[in-house]
Amino acid sequence: xxxxxxxxxVTGGNRGLGLGICDALAxxxxxxxxxxxxxxxxxxxxxxxxxMNRDVTFHQLDVTKEQSxxxxxxxxxxxxxxxxxxxxxxxxxxxxxxxxxxxxxxLDVVKQTMEVNFYGALxxxxxxIPLIKRAGGGRIINISxxxxxxxxxxxxWLAFKASKASLNVMTVDLAKELEKDNISVxxxxxxxxxxxxxxxVGDGKIPTLSVEEGxxxxxxxxxxxxxxxxxxxxxxxxxxxx
Ligand SMILES: NC(=O)c1ccc[n+]([C@@H]2O[C@H](COP(=O)([O-])OP(=O)(O)OC[C@H]3O[C@@H](n4cnc5c(N)ncnc54)[C@H](OP(=O)(O)O)[C@@H]3O)[C@@H](O)[C@H]2O)c1
Numbered sequence: 001x002x003x004x005x006x007x008x009x010v011t012g013g014n015r016g017l018g019l020g021i022c023d024a025l026a027x028x029x030x031x032x033x034x035x036x037x038x039x040x041x042x043x044x045x046x047x048x049x050x051x052m053n054r055d056v057t058f059h060q061l062d063v064t065k066e067q068s069x070x071x072x073x074x075x076x077x078x079x080x081x082x083x084x085x086x087x088x089x090x091x092x093x094x095x096x097x098x099x100x101x102x103x104x105x106x107l108d109v110v111k112q113t114m115e116v117n118f119y120g121a122l123x124x125x126x127x128x129i130p131l132i133k134r135a136g137g138g139r140i141i142n143i144s145x146x147x148x149x150x151x152x153x154x155x156x157w158l159a160f161k162a163s164k165a166s167l168n169v170m171t172v173d174l175a176k177e178l179e180k181d182n183i184s185v186x187x188x189x190x191x192x193x194x195x196x197x198x199x200x201v202g203d204g205k206i207p208t209l210s211v212e213e214g215x216x217x218x219x220x221x222x223x224x225x226x227x228x229x230x231x232x233x234x235x236x237x238x239x240x241x242x
Contacts, residue, residue: 007083007085008085009083011088013089014034017218022045025222027054030055031057031080032056033076034059036061037061042059063116064116085141091116091143091197093113094112097157098160098201100156101156110158113159114162118164121167122170125170129178142170142186142187149165183230191236192209193213194209195214
């Protein structure tokens with residue numbers, strides 16, 4: 001079965017930036033599949049968007065579970081036939097990573113963080129690439145963070161930064177491979193956004209950007225940026241050196 005409308009998949013769409021991205025994409029006429037690892041939370045968020053007449057449906061997705069990703073892929077194949085936009089948004093940072101220095105953070109914390117922020121995004125992307133090719137091309141957007149750059153001045157958050165640095169490498173690698181298939185792959189720093197994670201890392205300070213503001217570069221990459229922009233890191237809708 002095929003679907004004429006553009007289809008977007010957003011991971012971790014039940015709250016924070018992911019929910020803001022779902023709302024902003026749906027507002028612009030995209031059919032959004034809001035995914036979340038917990039069905040109750042995901043359906044609650046979808047219902048809130050449906051009340052605003054957004055074209056949004058829910059599907060369960062835990063990015064750490066291969067079976068969950070495969071089930072999502074089968075669902076899309078049967079109901080829509082293709083994917084146009086994939087936003088790898090799901091992410092986490094653990095308390096110990098935030099409080100500990102790199103010389104003390106446990107390998108378990110590093111592994112757990114990599115599992116969601118990097119392996120999760122890679123698994124989902126590898127599984128959905130055939131469905132993006134089926135659309136004749138598309139756009140993959142990876143939500144990274146500026147502090148993953150080697151030039152990032154501060155120490156600490158080793159697990160988080162390593163996971164996002166890996167996501168950056170994945171961005172460049174897949175961009176080169178998929179250019180011939182008309183698929184762009186970019187990474188974006190959303191800014192310091194007022195979400196649970198944003199407030200947590202602010203350690204008492206209030207983040208400077210709303211969810212709507214944080215979603216802007218993502219929406220630009222998903223719908224407006226020139227297709228030649230691929231394999232880049234974007235902040236405020238501009239390419240930055242990395
Ligand atoms: N906020 C900022 O200032 C900021 C800055 C730079 C980058 N980012 C990045 O932006 C993205 C969104 O962050 P946020 O600020 O919106 O954080 P958030 O409010 O903490 O939301 C994180 C989302 O990821 C989901 N998630 C975690 N583990 C998952 C898994 N295994 N499978 C599926 N979903 C999972 C969470 O689901 P549950 O509700 O089930 O936990 C939640 O929906 C993250 O990648 C983050 O690293 C944020």
